[in-house]
Amino acid sequence: xxxxxxxxxxxxxxxxxxxxxxxxxxxxxxxxxxxxxxxxxxxxxxxxxxxxxxxxxxxxxxxxxxxxxxxxxxxxxxxxxxxxxxxxxxxxxxxxxxxxxxxxxxxxxxxxxxxxxxxxxxxxxxxxxxxxxxxxxxxxxxxxxxxxxxxxxxxxxxxxxxxxxxxxxxxxxxxxxxxxxxxxxxxxxxxxxxxxxxxxxxxxxxxxxxxxxxxxxxxxxxxxxxxxxxxxxxxxxxxxx
Numbered sequence: 470x471x472x473x474x475x476x477x478x479x480x481x482x483x484x485x486x487x488x489x490x491x492x493x494x495x496x497x498x499x500x501x502x503x504x505x506x507x508x509x510x511x512x513x514x515x516x517x518x519x520x521x522x523x524x525x526x527x528x529x530x531x532x533x534x535x536x537x538x539x540x541x542x543x544x545x546x547x548x549x550x551x552x553x554x555x556x557x558x559x560x561x562x563x564x565x566x567x568x569x570x571x572x573x574x575x576x577x578x579x580x581x582x583x584x585x586x587x588x589x590x591x592x593x594x595x596x597x598x599x600x601x602x603x604x605x606x607x608x609x610x611x612x613x614x615x616x617x618x619x620x621x622x623x624x625x626x627x628x629x630x631x632x633x634x635x636x637x638x639x640x641x642x643x644x645x646x647x648x649x650x651x652x653x654x655x656x657x658x659x660x661x662x663x664x665x666x667x668x669x670x671x672x673x674x675x676x677x678x679x680x681x682x683x684x685x686x687x688x689x690x691x692x693x694x695x696x697x698x699x700x701x702x703x704x705x706x707x708x709x710x
Contacts, residue, residue, distance in 0.1 A: 501529035506563035512570050514603055523547035532557050549597040570603050571595060575612035590614050592629055594622030616644035624666040635677040663698035672697045
């Protein structure tokens with residue numbers, strides 16, 4: 470009886486190759502990854518040791534056991550990266566890490582465990598540790614940020630973006646230990662903005678309007694400070710002759 474269907478020789482060869490390749494892939498994923506098997510692209514700033522020190526990975530580790538999503542979050546957070554993608558590679562074997570760094574647009578200073586840490590700030594208000602910043606145009610930065618904390622990054626981002634779209638020139642942004650916000654503008658000098666982050670867009674519009682009005686009217690009186698903690702009742706203090 471020939472009820473059983475005969476397997477065509479080509480199909481048989483294909484099946485053998487498929488099973489072989491599947492087995493090979495399975496064996497490769499079980500192979501252990503070492504530090505030398507890491508491949509980094511996107512930036513020359515970070516070494517393989519930097520990636521290891523800033524992650525929870527313990528080498529050697531089997532390729533299949535590496536949690537790529539978790540590793541991406543770790544590296545993004547610990548190295549102040551804009552983005553990072555991690556993929557397990559079979560051919561060539563190893564761990565591929567592609568990083569995208571953040572672009573500093575201001576100097577930054579934060580306090581951590583009573584220690585002053587110097588670094589930079591990007592457009593998203595994210596603090597970049599000094600050693601994690603690309604050395605591109607750093608000497609051209611004109612803005613300084615003091616008292617950075619994670620909770621201030623949103624309001625800081627709004628100020629930095631407004632700086633690009635408006636006519637004023639912010640040179641210093643300072644958050645006190647209790648969160649009181651003060652900025653310094655090139656011509657308007659010290660401006661008190663206070664504690665309420667919900668007012669920032671309105672306050673920035675007023676700063677821009679004041680700067681334009683002073684320019685238009687050739688206002689030359691030296692300003693001591695401007696109080697915009699209540700933006701509906703701005704107070705301008707000038708130096709008395």
